[in-house]
Amino acid sequence: MCTEAKPNTSINVTHFIIGGFDTLSRPIAVGVVILITYLLAVLANMINIMFIISDKRLHKPMYLLICNLAVVDIVYTSSSSPTMIGVLLAGVNTISYVACLIQMCVFNLGTSMESFVLAFMALDRFIAIIYPFQYQRYLTNTRVLVLTFIMWFIAWCFAFYMPATVVPLPHCSSRLKYSFCDFAAVIRTTCVNPEKYFNEVSIAAFFIFFFTFVFICLSYCGILLFVKLSSNNEKMKMGSTLVSHLICVVVHYCPAFVRIMFTRFGVVLTLEERQGLVIGAVLGPCLVNPFVYCLRTKEIKQKLFKIFKKFNTSD
Template identity: 45%
Template sequence: MSFSELLVNFTGKNVEEFTITGFDHLSHQKLLGFLIFITYFLVLLGSGTNICIIVTDRRLHTPMYLLICNLAVVDIMFTTSTSPTMISVLLAEVKTISYYSCISRMYIYHLGDIEECLALSLMALDRTIAISTPLRYHSILTNPRLFLLITATWLIGLGVMGVLTAQADSLPYCQPIIRYVFCDYPAMVRAACVNPEPYWMLPTILGLWLIGAQFIFILLSYVNLIYTVLRLPNNESRVQVFNTCICHIIVVSCYFAPKLVSVLLTRIGVRLNLTERNALLIMATLLPSLINPTVYCLKTKEIRKRLVQILSRKRTAVMKIISSQEESLITPPVRMSYLTSDPNQTENIDTFIRPPYFFISGFIDIPHMEYYYVFLCFVYIISLVGNIFVMMVIYMDSSLHSPKCIAVFNLAFADVCGSTALVPKVLDMFLFSRQLISYNQCLASLFFIFLFLTIQSFNLTILSYDRLVAICCPLRYHMMVTHRSMFQLTGAAWGFAVFLVLLAVSLITRLSFCRSLVINSYFCDHGPLFRLAAPCSDVVPNIVISYLNPSIMLYFPMVFIISSYICITHALFTITLPQERVRALKTCTSHLILVAIFYLPINFTYLLHSIIPTNARIINLSLTLVLPPMLNPFVYVLKTEEFKESAKKLLSKRRAHRAVVSN
């Protein structure tokens, strides 16, 4: 499509979507996209590692490391505002982006840019106080004061970007073209059908404040530091202070260098072409966020030491479990306080820092529960047969190779894996009285059960998005929901689910279990497990994750699904023909049944966990985890016409083949 064709029908009104053309002239787009993808992955890995190390180690809850943690959060936000856009353009060849998505990413991008600069200024202030007045450092810069400073920087950034975004949103857009590589304020102003000159005043003031005032402040702070270092009496103190500041100097240089180069070249009259300008933009966005975690891990002794401890502790834990396995598998010690006459001394006992096993309690004082476990066994068998049948039908029938069926296949696969991760182990523990589970097996079971539970939730969200587009935007459905976009959504769901569950499991590994080893559940559940370590470990990060993960895994998807069906209901009332309305309702009925079966019991359980008895919680959770995988294939096969027709065709072909063979 030519540039003139893209401008047709855009006469001063807000466009619905933009086309990003900043990479069109490049010959090796896939290579650049792969490099950006690797860089983005390394940024997430490095910054996420820094955040986890600082959050989980109370010794690092000091102003300096809280500032590093804040910078890591900003780096993740800053790169996430641009990298997915560039990756989708270069690798997936999806060059269009909706108007509201573009303006929201512009907001997050410039907010991240502002917060990055202010975070570096706070870190310069921290180093100045620490070196100039070391004796008064802990009284001047306390954690509460630092939180106020960090909050103030975020409020400043949010306020400034609110004004800038409102100004961009008020513009009339007559060009659906973004000539740069992602959505930022200059690109959106140049896409508007107005004279851009009056709209540069606010960005110019903002740039002078960031590059001028903040950079001069950081520069003056380091001039003061150099003067203070030169007055130190011996060389060892100078070297120590220099090592403390060198990582911050590297980070500051990586952030300001591309911006200063661009400003200086412009001032001396050098006009950069579009390629050079885009290259500077990419460097200014990705380079600081890539360098920051690397520098702080390698140049900061405490973070490096903590990372080495975590890696070495995993090895020693495995050796301890192996050496103590034979001695400890006789009877489970329920309370460590039994080993001492003074219960208060149990906090100092580290015999079971990494216990070789846990004891799964299951149901308490309920007779004949073996019948319930037999019921779970039958449910598991039906679930396996049904979901494998659905996957076979989708795989063997080419007419079902549609974007929606990709999500259905993924849901069936997650159902099979989730049921297999849970039910066989539950049957082995309670039907054959093998309620001891090793430490490593417990964490592995926790990881896989919650991983596939999260995948099921995300898949239902993807299916609701599919229905939303199909009913509300039927003419654009095949353009918006493609095979590529569906693979991207499912791949992102898997990656995000692995990250969330892995974070929860990694926080368990830092805990010491010095008292009870009895898990009051029917599997290694996250909440009952980490609460065992509450008497002798800091479980605040685990509590935060126990509230954060259900919100991301369950509550937010459920809110999105409810909102999508509100939009679908509104769209259905606009359909004049009753037959079309009934047909659309039938299309959505199967998905609504799955949503109700999956979300209602588990959300009630998590929201009311403090007042629900243990036995009721176990029954509710166990049915929530095994019934939806069993019912999913029946709902889709029995309620969806295309599946019924495909299943009938496959069965008839099978019968015909048998008849031919027998004759």
């Protein structure tokens, strides 16, 4: 294991020490909360995936997007939650250099894909509401799968950029300031001025978050203009369709904008506030998304009721 070094003294780092939770007064309580939330998120997303894969009637564009979102949520929350749980509950506060870079890559992959998928789902709702009779012609399963593959490819390119930036840099410390291996934590252990790299990553993150968010907003504007011309019954149905997506958008973008964007424009966060935002950004969407779509999607809800009915009958 590597040891701490004096500033500006380059060292060979084989392991990082995770120090983000050192100031917590009740680490076990926080660890238990993260563990329960993580297990619920993974279980709920896996149930959604199994429901959609096992039922051929759900092999439609909208459900493929929900399935893809569930996969993204599992990847996203699994990128960092096990590490935080290990630190808080098992006292394992070290991570190898290679594992740290992999974690950074997967975490940023999940962050990017969450934005891409929500933007794609906004497009899906836009076409379904504005062009209901042409929906099956515009969005086929094949087109959804192709566009999904393109999104994953772009997200991987962005995710690989960050560890590729860190690898050539010399390290002056092995202690991570935050709770897992995100880019900000690792770049602060290097011997270089991190501002240049923070700005580069902020620009890339800005394009991903800003353009996907603007795309979602424009889709909503188009839908709202169309809804104004519709009857009251249609308005209720369209509003119900959008609520699920809107909840997921708010839960994902609010902490992300504060953490990534606002801090670049002078908003100062304490270590505890930043930690809370990061944990909320990771666990919040991954827990909320499957329950929102499970409870608000008629076919999945009916399938759940049938399963519970069978259990009650057998008892």
